[in-house]
Amino acid sequence: MIAPKKFLKAVEKWGEEQENIRAVILLGSQVHKKTTDRLSDIDLQLYTQNPLIYSKDEAWFKSFGPVWLADVKQDAEQVTWKIIYEGGLLVDFIISSTSALGKLDKSLPPHFDPGYSVLIDKDKLTKHLPKAPGTARPPEKPSQEAFQKNISDFWLNAYHVGKYLWRRDLWRAKHHDWLMKGNLLEMMGWHSLLIEGQDSFTTYQGKDIKGWINPETFTSLMTVFGRFYPADSWRALEDTIKIFTKLSKEVGIFLNLDPRLELRDKFIPLIKDLQSNPLD
Numbered sequence: 660m661i662a663p664k665k666f667l668k669a670v671e672k673w674g675e676e677q678e679n680i681r682a683v684i685l686l687g688s689q690v691h692k693k694t695t696d697r698l699s700d701i702d703l704q705l706y707t708q709n710p711l712i713y714s715k716d717e718a719w720f721k722s723f724g725p726v727w728l729a730d731v732k733q734d735a736e737q738v739t740w741k742i743i744y745e746g747g748l749l750v751d752f753i754i755s756s757t758s759a760l761g762k763l764d765k766s767l768p769p770h771f772d773p774g775y776s777v778l779i780d781k782d783k784l785t786k787h788l789p790k791a792p793g794t795a796r797p798p799e800k801p802s803q804e805a806f807q808k809n810i811s812d813f814w815l816n817a818y819h820v821g822k823y824l825w826r827r828d829l830w831r832a833k834h835h836d837w838l839m840k841g842n843l844l845e846m847m848g849w850h851s852l853l854i855e856g857q858d859s860f861t862t863y864q865g866k867d868i869k870g871w872i873n874p875e876t877f878t879s880l881m882t883v884f885g886r887f888y889p890a891d892s893w894r895a896l897e898d899t900i901k902i903f904t905k906l907s908k909e910v911g912i913f914l915n916l917d918p919r920l921e922l923r924d925k926f927i928p929l930i931k932d933l934q935s936n937p938l939d
Contacts, residue, residue, distance in 0.1 A: 660697070660744070660746025660747055661723070661724045661745070661748050663689055663695075663699070663748070666701060666723060666724070666748065666750070667685065667689070670683065670703065670723065670778070671683070671778050671779060673723070674705070674779045675779060679708050679709060679712070680779065680781075681706050681707060681757050681781050681782050681784065682705075682706040682757070682760060682777070682779055682780045682782070682785060683703060683706070683777075683778040683779040684706075684775050684777055684778065684785070685701075685702070685703060685776040685777075685778055686702040686704060686770060686771065686773075686774075686775050687700060687702035687773070688773075689701050689702070690773070690774040690775060691773070691774060697747075698749070700750065700751060701748070701749070702753075703750065703751065703752050703778075704753045704755065704775075705754045705755070706755055706756065706759065706760045706784065707754060707755070707756065707757065708756070709756075710737060710738050710754040710755055711733065713738050713740070714731060714733045720740060723744070724745060724748075725744065725745035726743070726745070727743045727747075728742070729743075730742075736755065736756060737753065737754065737759075738752075738753075739751065739752070739753050740752040740754070757782070757784060760784050760785065761784065763788055764787045764788065764789075765789070766789065767788070767789055767791060769795075769796045769861070772791055772792050772793075772794065772795055773791065773794065773795055774791045774793055775788075775791055794859035795859055795860050795861035795866075796861060797848070797851075797852050797857065797858055797859065797861070798845070798848040798849060798852055798862055800852065800914075801849050801910075803914075806849075806910070806911070806914065807917075807919070809842055809845055810918065810919045810922065811919075812842050813843070813903055813907075814919075814922045814923075816835045816836075816838045816842065817835075817839055817896065817899075817900060818929075819832075819835035820832050820835045820836050820839060820892075821896065821929065821930040822933070823835065824889055824892055824933070824934070825933040825934070825936075825937055826938050827937070829887055829889065833887070836895070836896070836899075839903075840883070840884075840899070843883070843899060843902065843903050843906075844865055845862065846903060846906050846907055846910065847862070847868075847872055847876065847906060848860075850872075850876070850909060850910050851871050851872050851873075853914070854910065855872070857871045868880075876902065879901075879902045880902070882895065882898045883898045883902060889937075893934050896930065897930075900923070904918075904920070907919075908920065
């Protein structure tokens with residue numbers, strides 16, 4: 660695997676030589692060396708005069724080392740390359756216009772919050788950037804509408820999981836099961852913010868979840884993911900409902916909002932009936 664330090668030096672040298680590249684900022688765990696491991700990504704924000712010229716050209720990133728996999732996404736203003744180099748080093752190149760950097764003078768986007776390091780700044784574009792707080796940005800306190808929508812979406816997905824397990828349409832059941840896990844993740848974030856008093860975490864993809872939910876909740880997660888077998892999927896559905904109901908009730912009490920427990924009382928008997936009386 661290419662050593663991250665060596666890779667960053669190569670990018671700096673390349674960036675200094677490219678007239679189109681005006682600034683390069685390092686983000687993520689590589690800014691704080693103590694939090695890295697052998698598979699830690701390198702996250703680079705490149706600011707250029709014309710980002711779209713990098714959407715088709717692959718020669719520039721291939722010059723840094725042998726490439727295993729390259730994936731690109733783009734919109735009208737930004738190009739993002741995810742590159743896995745030989746040995747497993749993943750590098751995210753987010754390529755934006757220099758005008759986008761000027762818009763960060765007043766507030767940083769969430770992915771800058773843990774910290775950043777300016778590698779190149781040819782035009783002193785970063786001198787007015789706010790200081791990063793050094794910690795991840797937690798979710799916001801939910802509004803009544805957001806809280807109620809989360810609960811409604813959860814039970815809608817739970818219904819579909821039960822329905823498709825009953826039909827033995829197992830892939831569709833797993834699809835809705837994953838959507839339901841998204842509802843659970845959002846509720847866990849609110850619970851950690853409000854009940855546990857956590858203030859420096861992100862719910863993004865459940866990152867470092869063991870560090871921001873309480874041990875009891877973390878242990879209960881061990882049984883909410885089931886195998887493809889119908890019996891195990893039914894069990895996982897039941898356990899997911901248990902933990903979601905507990906957390907949503909506690910968050911509802913804290914916010915003085917209705918946790919909609921009547922939905923539990925309506926849907927659980929239906930789900931149990933479907934499990935006991937399979938279609939086939």
